[in-house]
Structure formats: C-alpha cells, structure tokens
Amino acid sequence: MTTKHVIATAHTRSIKNRFARRFLRSLLKMKRSNRLGTGFQSNEEIRKRNTQRIKTAADRSMARVVGPRKIWSRALLFKLRNRARIQVGLRKRCLVSKKKKVLGKEKKVQVISREPNRADNLRELVPGGDSMDICSLLEETAHYIKCLATQVKVMQSIADLYST
Amino acid sequence: MRPCSREMQGMNSLLNPSSQIPLQDLQNQQIQNSHFDPNLSSNEDFLEQMLSSCSWADPKSPWDLNPPTNLPFPTNNSSSSSAKHRDLFNETPSSNSDSNNVGFRNSFDESVILASKLRQHQISCGNGAAVSDAAKMMLPQQLLMAVARGGLSLNDDIDGSLSQGGDGSIQGLFNGFGAGSMNGTDGASNQSMQHFNHPQGGAMQSPNLGAQGAAATTAVMNQPQASGSNGGAPAQPRQRVRARRGQATDPHSIAERLRRERIAERMKALQELVPNANKTDKASMLDEIIDYVKFLQLQVKVLSMSRLGGAAAVAPLVADMSSEAGGDCIQANDNGGSLARTTNGSQTASTNDNSLTVTEHQVAKMMEEDMGTAMQYLQGKGLCLMPISLATAISTATCHNRTSGIINSHAPLHQSNGEGPTSPSMSVLTVQSMTMGNGGGDGVAKDAASVSKP
Numbered sequence: 001m002t003t004k005h006v007i008a009t010a011h012t013r014s015i016k017n018r019f020a021r022r023f024l025r026s027l028l029k030m031k032r033s034n035r036l037g038t039g040f041q042s043n044e045e046i047r048k049r050n051t052q053r054i055k056t057a058a059d060r061s062m063a064r065v066v067g068p069r070k071i072w073s074r075a076l077l078f079k080l081r082n083r084a085r086i087q088v089g090l091r092k093r094c095l096v097s098k099k100k101k102v103l104g105k106e107k108k109v110q111v112i113s114r115e116p117n118r119a120d121n122l123r124e125l126v127p128g129g130d131s132m133d134i135c136s137l138l139e140e141t142a143h144y145i146k147c148l149a150t151q152v153k154v155m156q157s158i159a160d161l162y163s164t
Numbered sequence: 165m166r167p168c169s170r171e172m173q174g175m176n177s178l179l180n181p182s183s184q185i186p187l188q189d190l191q192n193q194q195i196q197n198s199h200f201d202p203n204l205s206s207n208e209d210f211l212e213q214m215l216s217s218c219s220w221a222d223p224k225s226p227w228d229l230n231p232p233t234n235l236p237f238p239t240n241n242s243s244s245s246s247a248k249h250r251d252l253f254n255e256t257p258s259s260n261s262d263s264n265n266v267g268f269r270n271s272f273d274e275s276v277i278l279a280s281k282l283r284q285h286q287i288s289c290g291n292g293a294a295v296s297d298a299a300k301m302m303l304p305q306q307l308l309m310a311v312a313r314g315g316l317s318l319n320d321d322i323d324g325s326l327s328q329g330g331d332g333s334i335q336g337l338f339n340g341f342g343a344g345s346m347n348g349t350d351g352a353s354n355q356s357m358q359h360f361n362h363p364q365g366g367a368m369q370s371p372n373l374g375a376q377g378a379a380a381t382t383a384v385m386n387q388p389q390a391s392g393s394n395g396g397a398p399a400q401p402r403q404r405v406r407a408r409r410g411q412a413t414d415p416h417s418i419a420e421r422l423r424r425e426r427i428a429e430r431m432k433a434l435q436e437l438v439p440n441a442n443k444t445d446k447a448s449m450l451d452e453i454i455d456y457v458k459f460l461q462l463q464v465k466v467l468s469m470s471r472l473g474g475a476a477a478v479a480p481l482v483a484d485m486s487s488e489a490g491g492d493c494i495q496a497n498d499n500g501g502s503l504a505r506t507t508n509g510s511q512t513a514s515t516n517d518n519s520l521t522v523t524e525h526q527v528a529k530m531m532e533e534d535m536g537t538a539m540q541y542l543q544g545k546g547l548c549l550m551p552i553s554l555a556t557a558i559s560t561a562t563c564h565n566r567t568s569g570i571i572n573s574h575a576p577l578h579q580s581n582g583e584g585p586t587s588p589s590m591s592v593l594t595v596q597s598m599t600m601g602n603g604g605g606d607g608v609a610k611d612a613a614s615v616s617k618p
Contacts (some may be wrong), residue, residue: 019182026423047469051465051468051469052468053468054468055464055465055468058464058468059464106259107494118447118450118454119450121454122450122454122457125454125458125461126456128456134427135423135427137431138427138430138431138433138434139430141434141453141457142430142433142434142437144457144458145434145437145438145453145457146437147454147466148457148460148461149437149460151464152460152463152464152467155464156467157465159467159470
C-alpha cells in the first residue's frame, strides 16, 4: 500500500496545482467581469451571486482538471453546462419529465423499489451517482473525496492569502 | 499417464501380503523417509512402517503426530481398537501441498468416528487445506490407493487415472468408493462436499459417509468386489476442478466472491481517505463516508461564501441550539472585516443578516447530526460554533462592560434583547438579569456566563 499511497499523493499534488491555477484564473475573470458591470444590484444579491459563481467556478475547474476520465467529473461538467444554458423554469420541466419517464418504466416492469439503501444517499451526493453500481460508486467516491479535499485546501489557502 | 500400473502392482502386492518387493520399490520411489524394516513379516507391521515412514511433516497440523501403535490390515479384523483409528486419523497432516501424504486411513466401521473427527478438524482449522480436506473426503478410498501411491496428489489426474485404471477388480472397488466419496467430481456429491464443509450440514453428511464407508469397507474386507453397496451415484467421475475448502466451483459464486472482494478493497481505500475511520462495520463506514462527503461539500460552499475578493467578506457564524429551541441560526456579519478575524474565530453578532439561505439551514441540520467532527473541522478552518446566548453575552460584555456602572448594565441587556432574535435563551438572559437587578455590575457578567451554559 505504501507505493500506492505515494502514487496517490503525487497524483493529488498534480491535481492540486492544476486546480489552483485554473481556479485562480477563473477568479480573475470573475473579478474583471464584476468590475465591469455591477452596481445595479444590492449588496446582498451581489454577494449571493458571487458565492454561487465562485462555487461553480471551483467545481467546474475541478472537473476540468480531472477530465472526462471519471464518471463524476463528466456528470458534474454536464450539470454545470446545463445549468448555464437552461433557465430555471426549463430545468424544472426537464426534471419533472425525467421523473415521469422513470415512473412509467417502473410501472411497466413492475419493479419493486428497494428500501432506501445507504448507498442511495451516497448516490445523491456524488455527481452522476445514479447510474453506477456499488462497486464503481465506491471507487468514484474515493476519487471524489480526494478531489474535494484538495479543492477545500486550495480555496482555504487562497482565502488566507486574501485575508492577510 | 501416472504410473498406474505400478500402483496397481503395489495394490496387488498389498492384497497379497507375500510379495513385498514391488511394494518396497514403490515405497522407495514415492515415500520420502523410507527407513523401514524390510524384515517385517506381518502385514500389520508393514503397513505401520509405511505409515510412520511417510513424511507427515506439517507443524501446523492441529493434531498430534502419534505413531500408530498397531495397525491392523483391512483384510484382518475390523473390530480392533478404535483408538488405533484415532491415532491413524491424528496422523493425517493438514498439508496444503497437493503432493504428499493425503490419507492413510483405516476405514473400518469406525469411519463414523473418522467423519466426526474430520468435521471437527474442518471446524478447527479454518482455512482451506483444500487438497487434504478433499482427501479426507475420500476416506475409504485412500486407504487402498494411498498405500499404493505414497504421495498422492489429488487432482483431476486421480479421477482420470482412476477411470483409466487397469485392474478390473480394484477399479470396481474404486468406483464403489467413488460413488460414495468421490466428492468434488460429481455434481451431487460436490454439493455434499460443500455441505460437509459447513459444519452445520456436517451432521447430515457424516453418518451418511460413515455408512457408505462402512459398507465399502465391508466390501473391501470380504473381497474387492464390484460396487454394489453404494447406489445412485455415477460410476465414472467427471473431470472438474477441485474447489478449495469453503469455496465453490460454481461460476456464479466465483463471480460473487470476486465482486465482494472488489467492494471490500474499495471500502478499505475509502477508509484511509476518510478520517475517523476506526469503524469496522461496513454500514457505519458508509455512514461516515456519506457524512464526510456532505461536510466537504459544505466546506466548499462556506469557503466560496467567505472569499469575495477582499471586499465585505462574509464570515458565517452558525450557532446551533440543540436544546429546546431546535435549529436557531444566526449569522454574523463582519462590517468591513477581513477573513483574518474569522480565522481567530471569535466573531460576535452585531447585526442580523436576514439572508438565511438554505445552506445555513442545511448547516444547522448537519451540525445536529454530528457535532463532534463538525466542530473539529470548523475549528480547523477558523470558524467556531457558539450558542446564541454566549454570542450575545460576549457582544454585550465587550461593548458595555468597559463602561463601569451598574445602571448601564441593564440598558444594554434590553438593547440586546431588542436587536437580537427572539429566542428563549435571550429571554432567559434578560429575565435573569432583571431578577438579579441590583446585585452588582460584576454580577452581570456572571449572569451572562451562567445563562450561556444551557
């Protein structure tokens, strides 16, 4: 396991650096766009929008760094892109129609839904977790946890930089 | 092809006790420590010598290596000591190697005892001494076969060689044995072997085996006859991979096993990633993982909130009253403050931020679930939780304790009551301070401190 651990840490470090670069770039872009065209909204709204933007920027840059190699990164990128394109109302309609489809299929096949498994909670949390079996779900979760941890570390260090 | 003919020779020589020479040759070939006395006259001693000269060397064997005292030949009396059987039985090693010393067994009518001991042995030594266990399944058979071939390797070759065996009578005998005890090669008997491997089902099988063994041995004792005693099983053993003990050859179960192993691997990897991973239970481990993922996602949200380019940084301070108030939250805004103050962790609520977003409620709920680890993480990140009363008390204390005077102490309390959120703790604070009344200015802080401990 030691060699695996070493490989994992090296891998994580590269992820961290790449993510840090991308994230900083996106932050700069956001700052520039903020400077250009705001002033019409109240402080609260600005803050809310900025938090949302920062979070999406962080998620998107993380997913891009990981690339399409992992299921969760692909699903995350897809979700972010849809969110960007489609407006909220349309999105709601899409979600509802999806649910109906699923229900219809279930009715036809008469699938007995299992009890809420513990893994179902995990599926909700990990992006793209619905379409994974438990085996790959665990694998994706491990990678996702690693990437989330590096994301938090990088963001925290940036925040510290900003504060001092 | 194995030297089957030679073994048949040996077999014949055994059955005809007069000719010892080919058996000696056989022994010299196949048995390692063959320091036996060639001047033995009786068959019992001969067999005993063979048995003792075999290398039982397996220190892990749970049984003692008792040298057989007096081992009667199967064609002789059957009723002699069961103790000898036990000794003989005790000699069998639990060797994992497939090359040596499978089983010299006297399968007399005490084979029931043997079967029960086998079951005990299987229970005692857990892991798969596959070959040896499979060998024990072939109790009656091994007696004759293994005497001939010292180091019997239980593979398909055995079955193959058996099926190809030349000598008719012996072949018939083996088939007779095989019907009863050739487990692993036969579908039905494979099941029986699996059942045997599970100690619960062993009780069913052992008397069955014993009966078959007894029947077979009576057949042996009388004469090597055809397999009339064992019924219902096919004579020709099929070629199949012999399974290890406790595992099946069924492709479904193999796939199932692989899947389980993969899942266990991944759970182990996850265990290393997640802190607080001292749980051995898979279910609780999954819960830990879920909580950790939730927490990390929450951290990302919080960090994205608190980093707004040096401008008004929002320092969320989530206070959770897990007592009767349920999930009260207040959010503290730091006017013009930077994130440095949040890293100190001592923020007070000066104004109430009405933007109690859904995330804050979510935070409160999460904190309710597991306070310990949440507190740890927050403190690591420079945030802290404090009850509402303490926060307000600190704010009032820091603001107004400097101005000495008893009279002033009442006013700020009223003020704090006015500006803060109405909560039971707040009202308690004011009531207590009112009741204390003129107790003294220095008592006010005490009141606040005492109230803050819910």
